[in-house]
Amino acid sequence: MQAVNYDDVPYSLRTDFAESHTRFWQRLQSAGTWLTAKQRIDVATAVREAADCEYCRQRKLALSPHALVGQHSDTTNLSPLMIEAVHAIVTDASRLTRTWYEGLLQKGLMDGEYVEIVGTVVSIVSIDSFARALGVALRPLPTLDDVAALGNTQKTDKKEPNRYQPKTVEASDDAWVPMLNAENAGTPEADLWPSGKTGNVVRAMSLVPDEVRTLIDLSAVHYLEMKSVRQPGVDAGRALKRSQMELVAGRVSALNQCYY
Amino acid sequence: MLRASSETHDESINLDAVMAGGAAGEIEFATELLAFAEAIVSGEDHTITIARDQLVKTAGQDVMVDAAGVASNFQRMVRIADSTGIVLGPMAEVTSDLRESLGINSFANRSSV
Numbered sequence: 001m002q003a004v005n006y007d008d009v010p011y012s013l014r015t016d017f018a019e020s021h022t023r024f025w026q027r028l029q030s031a032g033t034w035l036t037a038k039q040r041i042d043v044a045t046a047v048r049e050a051a052d053c054e055y056c057r058q059r060k061l062a063l064s065p066h067a068l069v070g071q072h073s074d075t076t077n078l079s080p081l082m083i084e085a086v087h088a089i090v091t092d093a094s095r096l097t098r099t100w101y102e103g104l105l106q107k108g109l110m111d112g113e114y115v116e117i118v119g120t121v122v123s124i125v126s127i128d129s130f131a132r133a134l135g136v137a138l139r140p141l142p143t144l145d146d147v148a149a150l151g152n153t154q155k156t157d158k159k160e161p162n163r164y165q166p167k168t169v170e171a172s173d174d175a176w177v178p179m180l181n182a183e184n185a186g187t188p189e190a191d192l193w194p195s196g197k198t199g200n201v202v203r204a205m206s207l208v209p210d211e212v213r214t215l216i217d218l219s220a221v222h223y224l225e226m227k228s229v230r231q232p233g234v235d236a237g238r239a240l241k242r243s244q245m246e247l248v249a250g251r252v253s254a255l256n257q258c259y260y
Numbered sequence: 261m262l263r264a265s266s267e268t269h270d271e272s273i274n275l276d277a278v279m280a281g282g283a284a285g286e287i288e289f290a291t292e293l294l295a296f297a298e299a300i301v302s303g304e305d306h307t308i309t310i311a312r313d314q315l316v317k318t319a320g321q322d323v324m325v326d327a328a329g330v331a332s333n334f335q336r337m338v339r340i341a342d343s344t345g346i347v348l349g350p351m352a353e354v355t356s357d358l359r360e361s362l363g364i365n366s367f368a369n370r371s372s373v
Binding site: 221249 | 261264268271273277278279281287288289290293294296297298300301303305308309312316320321322323324325326327328329330331332333334335336337338339340341342343344345346347348349
């Protein structure tokens with residue numbers, strides 16, 4: 001299994017960054033709930049290609065981005081619908097609309113596939129952003145050889161997507177995508193928010209519970225454990241005080257024009 | 261959460277700095293932290309290098325690394341919200357006045373578009 005390391009970073013780094021990124025890399029090279037390992041790696045590849053996509057650049061400049069006709073720069077084997085989802089989330093997320101999302105579904109993308117794409121895209125965006133912030137090269141993605149090597153050691157049920165859908169998932173006015181009920185005690189997904197309730201940003205990807213588990217894992221290292229997020233006095237023992245964390249978080253969110 | 265955490269640390273805070281940059285009040289290293297956050301969102305390597313070097317020089321490398329972690333975390337969180345169309349829920353009412361005064365309501369609520 002390919003591990004992520006930051007040995008080339010000229011600063012002392014907490015080891016939990018590399019450890020959590022390695023856990024995500026391991027997920028990336030395994031079958032997900034809706035996507036194969038190869039598709040998951042292709043999504044990660046497409047995230048990086050989106051940065052240089054001329055069609056995305058033109059849409060970013062357009063007043064009505066989704067009215068523009070064109071073709072994304074793409075070397076993967078993902079379907080055009082998946083590529084559209086990946087590139088739009090990476091390059092112009094603040095202008096996505098429910099109509100755009102529903103259009104993807106009407107053309108054949110499954111809602112579970114979409115949510116798994118969201119989870120994979122945002123994890124890569126975050127990990128790549130971290131590398132850029134530290135001034136080092138993006139970490140090499142897992143390869144098909146890694147997938148094959150891991151596949152030889154995995155149980156059969158881990159090699160293909162199982163399309164698991166939680167029983168308590170439902171469509172609501174709380175989001176475009178179906179989500180688990182906020183009250184999830186006693187369900188197989190009770191581990192996602194042990195307090196029994198949580199914010200919509202954590203629920204958002206709960207149609208694919210493993211995407212929430214990845215979010216929890218990475219956020220605990222980059223920011224805070226979920227149980228501490230709503231406790232403004234908790235500092236997590238980091239070099240940054242909580243108010244400094246929230247200043248950075250708020251500015252990044254504002255620059256991304258995030259209403260939430 | 262910024263307002264609540266600054267109160268916990270007994271620091272005055274200018275919340276407008278979150279929306280527009282500039283002086284943020286009594287939060288230590290605020291100027292350098294804001295510049296680093298802005299550089300990371302810009303994605304421009306040269307700008308990031310300048311902001312990173314300044315933050316390390318002023319606050320030390322551990323602060324810079326943690327700031328890189330937080331900033332990159334929120335590069336993720338904003339995209340989750342935007343791409344799933346979630347609503348604010350009960351927080352909308354609680355934060356209504358603050359959101360209006362800061363201009364956050366000028367950003368599109370994904371659930372309504």
